[in-house]
Amino acid sequence: MLKKEDLDVLIIGAGPIGIACALECKKQNLSYLVLEKGALTNSLFNYPLNMTFFSTSEKLEIDGIPFISNNPKPTRNEALEYYRRVTTSNNLNINLYEAVLNIDKTDFGFSVTSDKANYKTKKVIIATGFYDIPNxxxxxxxxxxxxxxxxxxxxxxxxxxxxxxxxxxxxxxxxxxxxxxxxxxxxxxxxxxxxxxxxxxxxxxxxxxxxxxxxxxxxxxxxxxxxxxxxxxxxxxxxxxxxxxxxxxLTGYQPNFKFLKAAGIEFSKDEKHIPKYNSETMESNIEGLYLAGVICGGMETHKWFIENSRIHAKLIVDHIVNKAPIGAKS
Missing domain, CATH: 3.50.50.60 (FAD/NAD(P)-binding domain)
Known part of the structure; x- marks a missing residue:
């Protein structure tokens, strides 16, 4: 049983990129936990029932695990099945229906409070997407x-x-x-x-x-x-x-800026509201707190997709494991 005080990495968000981060942590033998306030891949679950992706299935794959689709463009249901199988077959540590309330910087790393428990962790990865708050x-x-x-x-x-x-x-x-x-x-x-x-x-x-x-x-x-x-x-x-x-x-959606600001993350001063992070490590302006996936685009919600942000997981975990020099830039 994973103890709350033994975490190397706590990941917030169990979408495709959060799952990719969990897979990387597992490969590197890091103790980790994913917290998700809704269902597994909650944003995808809330997509229209008959939605078809623009991307082909291979561009939605994570960790090189094949995504087999009946059509060139996979459907919502096929994507749900794929990410569900990736999660269960790899026995990933994910707590669903547990919302994170606060992230506080501490001497040992971070104290993360959810609506069910409090966790101590050395590093935090936020991969919460942008689909929860409509414009x-x-x-x-x-x-x-x-x-x-x-x-x-x-x-x-x-x-x-x-x-x-x-x-x-x-x-x-x-x-x-x-x-x-x-x-x-x-x-x-x-x-x-x-x-x-x-x-x-x-x-x-x-x-x-x-x-x-x-x-x-x-x-x-x-x-x-x-x-x-x-x-x-x-x-x-x-x-x-x-x-x-x-x-x-259907006027678009935006990241939970209030949650990110409360964690201490800084943003660009223009209307794009892009959070500050190091593009080589994905570390934010807060040492040890990383951003992954579409939230990195701020209000530019068409900048990052599953297919071009899958790499974030490896960048982050490599930085954590190798203890590369720390520094943040926009």
């Missing part, structure tokens, strides 16, 4: 139960008037799926076009549906007010009131 619309009525910042499946929206806010992959996928399940879909888009990053095999579909009028789209527009039965939007042609049953506001 708000900041409009009257956003608190109504008809407003969702996450989308799971289309069935509840059949025969309903639905406003989908945004023009990213998630917004486009939701709009197309709800339309095909019998929902009356209107897209409210701040810019003048569908997003540049929308999956290339999906983009023609949404453009054709908009052109033929199956899905209504208001470009250069935004919601002004949400009421129980309609929405008021600002458009280039003036204010419009639309009948509405549900609003699906």
């Amino acid at each position: 708000p619309l900041n409009v009257p009525g956003e608190e109504l139960p008809k407003v969702f910042h996450y989308y799971k499946e289309a069935h509840p929206f059949t025969l309903q008037d639905i406003a989908v806010v945004g023009a990213s992959n998630s917004s486009v996928d939701a709009a197309l799926e709800i339309y095909r399940k019998g929902g009356r879909v209107t897209m409210i888009i701040r810019g003048d076009a569908i997003g540049e990053r929308v999956k290339y095999w999906v983009k023609p579909d949404i453009l054709n549906r908009i052109e033929e009028g199956s899905i209504k789209a208001y470009f250069n527009s935004q919601i002004k007010t949400i009421t129980p039965h309609d929405i008021i939007i600002d458009t280039p042609d003036g204010e419009k009131t639309l009948a509405n049953d549900y609003v699906i506001a």
Whole structure:
């Protein structure tokens, strides 16, 4: 049994990158524990049921463990199965449904307090992603139960008037799926076009549906007010009131900056809000506290993905094991 005071490394977040960090710690015979406030790979679990990744399966692999998919682009369910098998077959030390409350620097390293226990550890790795805090619309009525910042499946929206806010992959996928399940879909888009990053095999579909009028789209527009039965939007042609049953506001997400700041992490002063870390070791401005995965991008949530941040695990654990010179830079 692992004693709380014997940890070499405590990892916060059991997403793909947190799992990769655990695998590296295990290979190096470090005592470690992963704490996750939700389900295993909680962000992936909360993705839409029918979501397909942009990346191919080999780019989602961690520690060289093969990810076999039935299609060139793996699905959410295939990814859940893959990371679950990696975790269980390697018998990784992970506590699920245990939220970290505080990280305090001490003489021996860190004291980490969760909602269930207190841990002493020499090093801490934060790999919490950015999917837990939606970017708000900041409009009257956003608190109504008809407003969702996450989308799971289309069935509840059949025969309903639905406003989908945004023009990213998630917004486009939701709009197309709800339309095909019998929902009356209107897209409210701040810019003048569908997003540049929308999956290339999906983009023609949404453009054709908009052109033929199956899905209504208001470009250069935004919601002004949400009421129980309609929405008021600002458009280039003036204010419009639309009948509405549900609003699906897929306007992006952000890291838990409050949690990171409380741990002592510093950020860039611009709107990108990028945390300070050494790009060669992933160590933050706090000695012994490391950042891994998409949180390294701050508000640039499209900068880091599973495929290009897998290397963070090895960089961090190599630095811990080899005791390389410590220093932080942005």
